[in-house]
Amino acid sequence: MQRGIAHPSLSEATREFVRRAHGLLIDGKWSEAQSGRTLDVEDPGTAELLTRVAAGEAADIDRAVQAARQAFDGGPWRRVKPAERARLLWKLADLMHDHADELAQLESLDNGKPVVFARAVDVLSSVEMVRYFAGWTTKFGGETVDVSVPGEWHAYTTREPIGVVGQIVPWNYPLGMAVWKIAPALAAGCTIVLKPAEQTPLTALRLGELVLEAGIPPGVVNVVTGYGETAGAALAAHPQVDKIAFTGSTEVGKLVVQAALGNMKRVSLELGGKSPVIVFPDTDVAKAAPALARAAFFNTGQVCSAGTRLYVHERIYDELVEQVYTEVAGWRIGYGLDADTKMGPLISAEQHARVTGFLEAARADGATVLGGAPSDATRGHFITPAVLKDTLPTMSVVREEIFGPVLCAMSFRDSEIERLAAIANDTNYGLAASIRTRDLSVAHKLARRIKAGSVGVNVHSVPDPALPFGGFRQSGWGRERGREALELYTEVKSVAINLD
Template identity: 55%
Template sequence: MTLHQRITKPVLDFILRQHDLLIGGASVPAEAGERLAVVDPGTGQVITSVAKGRASDIDKAVRAAHAAFESSAWRDMKPVERSRLLHRLADLVEQDMAFLAELETVDNGAPLLLTRNFFLPLVASTIRYYAGWPTRLNGETIQVSAPGDWHAYTLREPVGVVGQIVAWNAPLVLTMQKAAPALAAGCTIVLKPAELTPLTALRLGELALQAGIPEGVFNIVTGEGDAGAALVEHPLVDKISFTGSTPVGKSIMRSAADGMKRLSLELGGKSPSIVFADADLELAIPGVANAVFMNTGQVCVAGSRLFVHRKVYDQVVEGVAAIATGLPIGHGLDEGSVIGPLISQAQRDRVLGYVEQGKAAGAAVAAGGTAVGDAGFFVKPTLFTDTTPDMSIIREEIFGPVVAAIPFDDDTDLSSLVAQANATPYGLAASIWTRDLATAHRMARRVRSGTVGINSHGLLDVALPFGGAKQSGFGREYGAEGILAYTETKSVAALLGA
């Protein structure tokens, strides 16, 4: 079956349209007239193209966002009205949900099972959650001790123009976990989607205009890394929120320093899943498998290091290997597909390169370890055993469906196990699988990561703050911290009398 036979007509019609930049509420071509090819990762075929924005286009978008921020149409909008617009956007996303899920699958490769049942519901609930915040962004009155009679208080004000740069692994989810709180706070946005997955962002921009969000408040520039760099460096941008790799995050920090831009960085991970001997294996085995194989392992919180007590090691390894072998692999639009393609040929080569490094270093392949088919960018879910701490598959983020199992014994005390779990420059997520809640909570306090799951891994809930420690970044998305990150506190002190 060809790709065009798989796609429904409304999605195909959208894909075949002319895709330009969204600046100041208008669809405009890139100034240089260049285009970027968009590839379906399930077939490897070019399906359309989008405008290739560069620094001059970023400048136009930032100036449009700055003008919108300064305008009375946005800055002076009543909180209840901003809330109404966000609820309207959520309505449109929910009405468009089947369309968006299919478009995301074509663009990103993630199976419909994932985009329909997890990604799009999370996107809608994120908008709904932050739609409730505009009327709750309050300051407080402060009792000061300075001489005189004072009325002192604080205000929560939007930070200003925000540059948002998102990764390709879950484009709509990542876009909305940034855009929804920024809009709720009263900021204006220039979004730079990942060059590999621009389509759903452009559709979202159309829906934002339909919802009544004023022109220039939400701008989208598709392009490559030079466009992202220009966004970071632009003097009218007040804050950058970035999701992506740690090396790029470090580069953004250096560039943002000159303008003292506020930063939120959600970067890489090498997360541990830790299974104790008393764990409920009927829960733990599928849990740790899903922790690394979901979205074909292209998940920043992926549990790619699997620590298992020796007493249950063989059982867990056999169970995870059986799951890895049995997961249906196929194009994301094929009903029943659970493992879709990797995002690109380069990413597949990267993942297979790590697999070969693991083999060469002496690790044993308990499942997978090879590519699948000639069309698209597929790799079998892979489980390694017989690993050592110096192997690259233990130390480095692979961003694919590859997990390495590591046994531990009765004589491995909690301090030693924590040290092994923390023996990484990353600190994004971890999970602890045990019936002993004292052990679970002791471990949770000592593992250095922004998120810890107990008998679960990588829970994403819009009310729960999410972010990393160490080189996994800083700042939090979701929850109250997610919107406060787009505000600044202003202190006001009025002298009423001596």
């Protein structure tokens, strides 16, 4: 028996789920892919086969879209009142909370992340996300409008669900990203076809079971596992999908936009980032170092908003960079289900090769690389955290999103606000940024000038359901979380009644 399934911490429910046959959830029923094909799911902590799931393709996507179309156009979902949608979402959240340990174990097996973080961050924050959007179902609508044309009028707007939504989610936060999309879509009254990443389908499938158990009607949420180039592409291009929501790389996001042009479906994109962190000399170094390490290396650096461009004033540069490296050098790298693991593996051999390739290029370009060595923790895709010094703005490690545990540390001398804003904005991305200073005037001025969807002051990110999240520039379109997420799943209709 492979190490993952044999791990002593695993519950029998988790083992049983992994071992069973995994089909597609379409119209409330589980079925094989029409082709009969399956895809292998690897345990990134051991590089061993974990399980197999159905490999859905265009025909399966079409079946799922038809089910979602029927549930939206002719099924009971359109007649479900907002308060009842809220109750169903609360029921789903309660079920997720009841099965939090199982979901965390599945997430750790599938993605490799430490199970303690999977439970505290991925699962429990997903529960809160569902509850947050449950609260919006009865509070999100149109408004009356005072028009200025001659005559007497009653004018108002309505917010209507956009319809059938295709949702494609990534492998770095498989459960969290699925919930970020499913919860507001259900709150708005849409129906869904979810395509999880082929590397990490397990929590999406378990979530599908909990959706049915919660009493959400058949066809409202459909889950089709499969490859991006087949199932994902078919979903993005399907003419009966009214909206596509995608989280992933900027490169693939551009392909999604092209595929969506056929029927001009609405598109929202949460894409890549290369987030700057600017540290002023009045910063408490001992307090900042662990926080900066988490900002760059949490989830093995596989975070779109990770703070991977670190700019530190020269007065504290050497001290701070040394403390950041000392912090991460003490992290235990290991298998995600081991209780003392602080950092797990990269998701795949492909991602491992990508990260090590960037480090080799950095060394060739003259950067000093602290860490970044292959780890012998297990046979999985492990690498130690890398802190890079002597980097330049032209280097690929500074300019491109690596999606791994790599931090580029650079110093600055001049604290002039406009110059620092220009440094922070010297990127194609604009997802997140953070500033560390005790001077609130400096913080406000710089935050105003940075072109990013989220800016933290003395913190890098705040994962609260009420705070909108999304990017400027090539980091995407639209916002997830908060009231703004509901806007992604609704259309506005204006109604004007002539009372004369």
